[in-house]
Amino acid sequence: MRIPILRLGRILLTSVQTDLTDDDAGQLQAEVLQLFHRDVADGLVLDISGLDVVDSYMARLLNETARMVRMMGGEVVLTGMHPMVALTLVEMGQEIIGIQTAIDLEAGVARLREVIHARDKRTTQGRTTP
Amino acid sequence: MHHAAQRHEPKTSTVSDRVDAIVTIKEQTDILHARSAGREVARQLGFGTVDQTRLATAISEMARNALNYGKGGTCTIVTEKGQDGRLTIRVLVEDHGPGIADVALALKPGFSSGGGLGQGLPAVRRLMDHLEIDSQPGRTTVVATMSRRP
Ligand SMILES: Nc1ncnc2c1ncn2[C@@H]1O[C@H](COP(=O)(O)OP(=O)(O)OP(=O)(O)O)[C@@H](O)[C@H]1O
Ligand SMILES: [Mg+2]
Numbered sequence: 001m002r003i004p005i006l007r008l009g010r011i012l013l014t015s016v017q018t019d020l021t022d023d024d025a026g027q028l029q030a031e032v033l034q035l036f037h038r039d040v041a042d043g044l045v046l047d048i049s050g051l052d053v054v055d056s057y058m059a060r061l062l063n064e065t066a067r068m069v070r071m072m073g074g075e076v077v078l079t080g081m082h083p084m085v086a087l088t089l090v091e092m093g094q095e096i097i098g099i100q101t102a103i104d105l106e107a108g109v110a111r112l113r114e115v116i117h118a119r120d121k122r123t124t125q126g127r128t129t130p
Numbered sequence: 131m132h133h134a135a136q137r138h139e140p141k142t143s144t145v146s147d148r149v150d151a152i153v154t155i156k157e158q159t160d161i162l163h164a165r166s167a168g169r170e171v172a173r174q175l176g177f178g179t180v181d182q183t184r185l186a187t188a189i190s191e192m193a194r195n196a197l198n199y200g201k202g203g204t205c206t207i208v209t210e211k212g213q214d215g216r217l218t219i220r221v222l223v224e225d226h227g228p229g230i231a232d233v234a235l236a237l238k239p240g241f242s243s244g245g246g247l248g249q250g251l252p253a254v255r256r257l258m259d260h261l262e263i264d265s266q267p268g269r270t271t272v273v274a275t276m277s278r279r280p
Contacts, residue, residue, distance in 0.1 A: 019166070021158035022194070052183065053165055055190040056249040084183040091184070092253040093239070 003028045005035065010042045011112060013105065015080075017050035022057055029065045036072040042116050044069060045108040049080025059094040066099045075115045077101065079108035146211045155193050155223070156202040164205040165189040168221060171207050175217050177278055184257040185219060185276055191250040192223040192272050198244060200225025200270055218277040221258075230265040237263070 001024050006013040012035060014028070035041055046062075048054070054062070066076040077100045089095060100115060102108040151167040153160060165186040172182040189205065196203035203225030210218040230236045237255065242248035251272075255261045258274040265271070 019162045021162065023158055052169070053186045053190055055187050055194070056247060056253055057190075057194060060247050060249075082183075084179050087180060088183050088187050088257065091256055092187070092249065093256070094249055094253065 005031060007040070008109070010040070011109060012041045012044040013047075013109070014044065015047035015050070015105065019051065019053070020058070025058060025061050029061055032065060033068055033072070036069050036074045041074060043075040043077070043112040045077050045079060045102075045105060045112055047080045047105050047108065048078060048085075049082070049104070051085065052082060054081075054085045054089060056092065056094055059089060059092075059096060062096055062099065075100070075112060075119065077108045077112045077115065079103065079105055148209050149206065150209050151205075151207040153193075153205045153207075154202075155196050155205055155225075158197070160202075160205075161190055161193040161197065164193045167205075168207055168219070171209060172219060172276075175209060175219065175278075176280055177217075177219070177276075181276060181278065185221070188254045188257045188274055189221055189223075191254050192221065192274065195250055195272070196223050196225040196227075196270075199230075200227030203227075203270075214279075216277050216279055218275050220273065220275045222271060222273045224269070224271045226268055227270060229267045229270050230263065233263050233265055 003014055003016055003024070012032065014032070020028070032044060051058070062078065069076050078096065079102045081101060100111055102111040150171045153164040153167055155161065155164060168189040169182045169186040172185050177185070193205050196205070203223060206222045208220040208222065210220060212218065235241050237251050238248070239252040240248045254274050258276050260275045262273045263270070
């Protein structure tokens with residue numbers, strides 16, 4: 001099964017609506033990383049409101065994806081995580097550390113714009129003006 | 131959290147046993163089938179959504195191990211009603227793979243022989259009330275239970 005990735009300017013939007021197998025999730029990760037590698041985006045909003053289970057495999061994959069995107073200069077915001085899923089992850093000791101979260105897609109896009117803006121400001125300040 | 135992982139529920143107090151689901155695990159989609167079957171059983175017994183999610187997540191870990199390390203297996207979900215009214219969901223995942231060489235080690239957070247994070251079995255232990263592993267070459271059974279009062 002393929003999960004569509006939408007482009008909104010230089011922001012990628014993807015919404016997982018059904019349960020994913022490990023391979024489906026791995027494929028989504030590869031496609032996302034490919035897009036950042038081609039430098040078509042500054043950030044990704046990943047909506048997981050369709051996931052009623054996030055197990056250790058999926059948690060690791062989400063963490064890893066966010067880390068790799070950041071290494072390629074992008075940002076990730078995770079949205080729509082069910083409260084039950086969040087609670088279970090905390091109980092498992094698998095907190096999704098280091099991923100920005102927001103309540104829904106709309107809030108996620110706003111959050112992502114802020115994060116990207118803040119980062120751009122930092123990098124501009126860091127540079128020496130010619 | 132249910133750290134009372136080693137508590138024993140005496141089988142003698144059981145008044146009824148029922149097999150609610152048997153899912154054969156031979157490909158990745160079977161992991162999804164097994165965990166949604168578990169959630170459905172819990173829902174029908176009146177377990178809350180937190181317990182449904184804990185159970186489905188634990189089944190996901192158990193079934194994935196059977197697939198990845200045991201070349202597939204079977205997930206059986208049994209419900210038991212105790213004399214005192216306690217409801218227990220028992221998940222039994224069995225495979226006929228090489229077995230777990232050192233069960234105590236496999237239960238340690240961070241131990242993985244397959245490039246994982248080694249979080250699967252520790253997660254099952256935390257999410258469920260009881261976990262028991264019996265493993266030898268050719269037959270591994272992982273049994274986890276969750277009990278609630280209605
Ligand atoms: N059914 C099984 N047959 C053989 N070995 C197993 C089985 N289940 C678990 N193991 C062994 O126990 C180890 C720990 O399992 P656990 O599920 O905790 O972590 P993992 O599967 O390695 O990684 P993770 O679940 O975090 O992705 C495995 O790496 C494997 O060596
Ligand atoms: Mg595992």
